[in-house]
């Protein structure tokens with residue numbers, strides 16, 4: 001039986017903010033229609049162009065987006081994918097990850113990160129996160145390296161690049177690839193080095209809530225490794241190496257030409273949107289620092305974040321704050337209420353030999369506030385004043 005859209009949104013959780021637009025919220029968690037409305041004419045023209053072209057699978061629109069994103073990121077190769085999830089899956093396939101392999105990653109992430117590992121019969125090994133920036137803790141990662149370790153997946157949670165340089169060094173020392181799950185971090189950078197371009201491959205999602213959010217599901221892998229790129233191109237088309245020649249087990253992981261063309265319209269604007277997100281984040285931090293019971297986001301390096309999410313920690317009354325904001329018409333989200341190590345899905349599909357104390361604690365305390373280009377100062381002031389009011393009451 002097909003579920004009604006509201007129920008589907010409820011179930012998929014992370015998708016719900018993007019599908020609950022134009023709703024009851026006085027301040028929504030996000031609203032891509034505000035920025036997309038400004039580009040409506042160009043988007044409509046692009047839509048028509050693709051419809052009239054008759055090229056709906058791969059072809060020039062996909063190639064144009066891949067070239068534009070390569071230039072934007074400063075990477076040699078980009079391969080458009082059907083989603084961030086498939087970008088991760090195809091990357092691990094291209095790296096020949098399989099049964100018996102262990103992939104060290106974060107337990108504080110969307111399910112896809114570890115799902116891609118488990119889909120290939122490999123084992124996600126969950127390391128703990130840093131209590132400040134919530135990204136992988138290099139000490140915990142290092143302690144989990146073993147003979148079966150085949151790769152590390154660093155998750156740039158909320159747009160933060162965490163301890164990426166230490167992780168890159170660790171992976172390099174052990175001669176294993178480091179894959180960046182940069183699904184929340186398109187446009188984040190560390191000293192000018194863009195998220196996704198630092199490791200062996202970077203995986204992005206263009207899910208509508210992301211810093212570069214499209215009009216449905218889409219993703220992309222970037223890499224400087226031409227052979228890996230070639231493999232990824234083959235894998236996304238069923239392992240095809242010639243018209244009727246299939247050399248390896250792949251899948252249908254292709255980005256739609258229509259989606260690629262529409263993303264191509266958004267791409268020139270994404271830098272401005274990221275600047276707007278940074279400004280909103282700065283205002284939140286300035287306004288909320290010092291509110292009793294709240295910790296604003298901390299950065300462990302000089303990441304210039306794209307602020308895929310703005311998440312505060314509220315150790316004593318997170319759920320009460322969420323309820324209060326909800327009753328005030330403010331939409332929030334919890335990324336993520338449980339670590340992946342606590343999910344039934346991974347009960348017998350993963351290993352978590354480390355104590356995941358920080359990850360579990362973060363999951364119990366974190367809450368994400370509305371942040372998107374187009375959020376007005378009046379709306380943000382309202383969010384801030386409600387939070388302050390609540391904290392004063394609880395203090």
Ligand SMILES: Cc1ncc(COP(=O)(O)O)c(C=O)c1O
Nearest residue numbers: 083084085110112183205206207
């Ligand atoms: C950290 C992380 N990894 C992977 C994904 C999966 O991306 P997609 O929804 O495009 O499949 C997401 C998206 O929600 C994400 O936030």
